[in-house]
Amino acid sequence: MTTEFSDDQYEHAYPDGFENHWWNLARNRILTSAVRQFAGAGAVVLDVGCGRGFVVHYLRDHGIDCTGVEPAAARPLDAVRDHVRVGMDAWDIPYAEKMRCNTILLLDVIEHIPEPVVFLKRLIDGFPNLVHLIVTVPACQELWSNYDECYGHCRRYSLDMLKSTAMAQGADCIWAGYFFHLTYPVCWAAAHLAKKRETTLHAPQGIGKRLHRLIAGLMTLDYCMLPARMPGMSALACFSIRRSN
DSSP, rough: OOEEEEEHHHHHHHHHTGGGGGHHHHHHHHHHHHHHIIOTTTTTEETOOTTSSSHHHHHTTTTTTTEEEOOOOOOOOGGGGGGGSSOOOOSSSSSHHHHHOOEEEEEEOOOOOSSSSHHHHHHHHHHTTEEEEEEEEOGGGGGHHHHHTTTOOOOOOOOOHHHHHHTTTTTTEEEEEEOOOGHHHHHEEEEIIIIOOOOOOOOOOHHHHHHHHHHHHHHHHHHHHHHHTTTOEEEEEEEEEOOOO
16 A cells, blocks of 8 residues: 555645645644644754645744655645655655754654554654654544545544554653544544545635635634544644653
């Protein structure tokens, strides 16, 4: 099983204008808050498996030093073309850049990997000054649907699964919680009643952009106000890396 998206998958999942989609808007706000809270505003961040660079673009626009690397031959956003490497694995970036990096983002990445513990060990070992690891994943196996199959997911994660996967490699969990709680019933219905979920995301146009901004605001409040252990469509965990002397 490949962990890289095809060109068609990128166009379906991250179309032009996707930066205006509620999912992207809300997740970027949540991630910016997590990076500042757990890694600090001065963090040097590498987004591993960054796709077209939507997160890199957002974080850089909000004053965070972020670059990205993507193993597939994705088409980067023009705005971050100089800050995103495509067709390259994380461990192949120049050593000097590995030494600078103290925070790695794995955003909806490890669910594609059959052996995530092995992957995380190689990643942690390859970045000597890595201090923080921030991970998001699709959550709750009961939400498994054709969407997961379409995009090559191996599993959806519970919080305990997510924490144990990283902690097996010497990472201490600082915080973990679900988010997008309000979409849980919709995803459950799609998985168990409709038996089918839309697999192509569409960038909002015209007045639709305003609607998506409103939904994104609601989803940001969802993250801030609802209990972290309340099941949601996605999960987020922040880890600190233990180094043996």
